[in-house]
Every structure is written in structure tokens, then in C-alpha cells.
Amino acid sequence: MDALLLVAHGSRHPGSSDEIRALAAKIAQTPGHRFDWVDFAFLEIAEPSISEGLLGCVRKGAKHITVLPYFLAAGRHVSVDIPAELEKARREYPQVQITSTPYLGAAREIPGVLARLSQKTT
Amino acid sequence: MDALLLVAHGSRHPGSSDEIRALAAKIAQTPGHRFDWVDFAFLEIAEPSISEGLLGCVRKGAKHITVLPYFLAAGRHVSVDIPAELEKARREYPQVQITSTPYLGAAREIPGVLARLSQKTT
Numbered sequence: 001m002d003a004l005l006l007v008a009h010g011s012r013h014p015g016s017s018d019e020i021r022a023l024a025a026k027i028a029q030t031p032g033h034r035f036d037w038v039d040f041a042f043l044e045i046a047e048p049s050i051s052e053g054l055l056g057c058v059r060k061g062a063k064h065i066t067v068l069p070y071f072l073a074a075g076r077h078v079s080v081d082i083p084a085e086l087e088k089a090r091r092e093y094p095q096v097q098i099t100s101t102p103y104l105g106a107a108r109e110i111p112g113v114l115a116r117l118s119q120k121t122t
Numbered sequence: 123m124d125a126l127l128l129v130a131h132g133s134r135h136p137g138s139s140d141e142i143r144a145l146a147a148k149i150a151q152t153p154g155h156r157f158d159w160v161d162f163a164f165l166e167i168a169e170p171s172i173s174e175g176l177l178g179c180v181r182k183g184a185k186h187i188t189v190l191p192y193f194l195a196a197g198r199h200v201s202v203d204i205p206a207e208l209e210k211a212r213r214e215y216p217q218v219q220i221t222s223t224p225y226l227g228a229a230r231e232i233p234g235v236l237a238r239l240s241q242k243t244t
Contacts, residue, residue, distance in 0.1 A: 004240050006236070008194070008195070009194075009195070011195050011197040011198075012197070012198070013195065013196065013197040013198060013201070015196060016195045016196065016197055019195060019196060019227070020195075023232070023233060023236070026233035027233055027236050027237050027240065030233055030234060030237035032237070033237055033240055033241065034241070035240070066240060066243060068236060068239060068240050070194060070236070071194075072130070072131075072192060072193070072194060072226070073130070073131070073133050073135065073138045073141060073142075074135065074137060074138065074141060075133040075134070075135035075138055076133075076134070076135060079135070099243045100243070101239050101240055101241075101242050101243060102239065102242060104194070104232075104235070104236065104239065105141070107235050107238070107239050109231065109235045109238070110145070110226075110235070111145060111148035111149055111152060112152060113226070113229050113231045113232070113235065114128070114145070114149050114190060114192070114226065115149050115152035115154070115155055116229070116231070117190060117223050117224065117226065117229050118126050118149065118155055118157070118188060118190050118223055119155065119156070119223075120223050120224060121188060121221045121222070121223060
């Protein structure tokens with residue numbers, strides 16, 4: 001069983017968790033991926049936390065959890081905080097393979113997405 | 123003269139401003155956009171600030187400034203803080219048209235970018 005865990009920063013804004021939930025559902029519906037399900041978790045403020053999200057995947061029977069950092073900048077959250085959470089989880093669940101993808105801001109498509117977005121004025 | 127101002131959150135991480143500078147340069151090189159140049163600014167922490175970035179565009183002769191919020195969530199920064207900065211600038215520079223695009227997280231391409239990124243494990 002192969003799980004994808006989308007990890008976002010977390011916000012006090014009421015609609016923010018719904019946005020991430022909807023995004024996880026959209027990724028799950030995108031054809032061609034290898035995941036049995038897509039969950040989400042938050043680094044701060046909102047729930048579930050990363051450790052709760054990882055535990056949820058383990059309880060559902062995940063043998064491999066891929067964490068996708070939904071962050072734009074390679075700051076402390078991406079380079080220190082999330083890796084520390086994953087390291088802790090690897091010690092807790094040695095039977096589960098826990099890996100991470102690059103953070104969203106590093107995706108090669110981003111400049112093109114921004115160039116197209118720049119043509120849309122609200 | 124038509125300027126695009128990429129607005130990011132700002133970070134204490136030393137490489138973060140360079141990341142945004144490089145991104146602005148990549149957008150500028152993307153074919154098909156209408157901008158004479160692409161600048162960048164930060165909401166917090168890093169410099170230039172949004173008001174400094176807007177002033178820079180005005181001084182370079184921009185008649186229309188398009189602000190692109192480089193943010194993932196529709197939180198307070200996107201819904202309150204950036205609009206307040208733009209409103210202030212519209213009063214200061216009434217001769218300049220200042221508009222905003224949707225924030226990056228709202229771009230329709232994001233779920234597909236995440237789905238592709240999820241296949242890349244570091």
C-alpha cells in the first residue's frame with residue numbers, strides 16, 4: 001500500500017484546510033499516479049499534524065509513504081522542520097518506507113504556470 | 123510600460139531571495155507575455171518590500187503594474203495584507219494602474235504539477 005501525504009504549512013484562515021483537502025482529492029483523481037490514496041497534514045496551526053498524518057497512513061496499512069512538501073521556498077520549514085518530522089517517524093515505524101519529493105517551488109513547471117497566471121487580471 | 127511584480131512572503135533563509143530573483147528572471151524569459159520587465163518584492167522579512175517594489179516600478183516608468191501573489195493559500199496575506207498594500211499604492215500613484223492576478227495556489231495547473239512531482243522521490 002502506497003500513500004501520498006501532502007504537507008502544507010497550515011493557516012488560521014477558515015477556508016485553508018478545505019483548500020488542501022480539495023487539492024489532495026484532485027491529485028488522487030489525476031490519472032497515472034501510483035498511490036492507493038492521498039492524505040494531507042499541516043506543519044503548524046491546523047490539524048492533522050504531520051505526525052498524526054503519518055500515523056493515519058500507517059494505520060491504513062501504508063508500506064510506503066511519500067511526503068510532498070506543499071511549500072514555495074526552500075526555507076527552514078522545508079530544509080529542517082519537515083525532514084526532522086520524517087526522521088522521527090522513520091524511527092517510530094521502521095517497517096514503513098518514508099520518503100519525500102522535492103518541494104512544490106522547485107518543480108520545473110512553476111515559471112510557466114506563473115507566466116500564464118500573469119496574464120489573468122482579477 | 124507594463125511591469126509584473128512577483129510578490130513572495132519573504133524568509134530569513136539566505137537563499138530565498140535568490141530563488142525569487144531567479145524565478146522573476148525565468149518568467150521574464152518565458153515567451154508570450156506582455157511585460158516590459160519583471161520585478162519582485164516581499165511582504166515581510168526580506169527586501170525590497172511591496173511598497174519599495176511598487177515605487178521601483180513607478181520610477182522605471184510603469185503605467186500598469188500587475189502584482190502576482192506568489193502564495194499557496196488564500197490566507198490573510200493574500201486576502202487582506204497584499205490588497206491593503208495595493209490600495210495604499212493606488213492612492214499614492216493615481217496615474218498608474220495597479221492590478222493583481224489570482225495567487226499561485228489558485229492556478230488550475232497546480233494539481234497536475236503536484237501529481238507529477240509526487241512521482242519524484244529524493
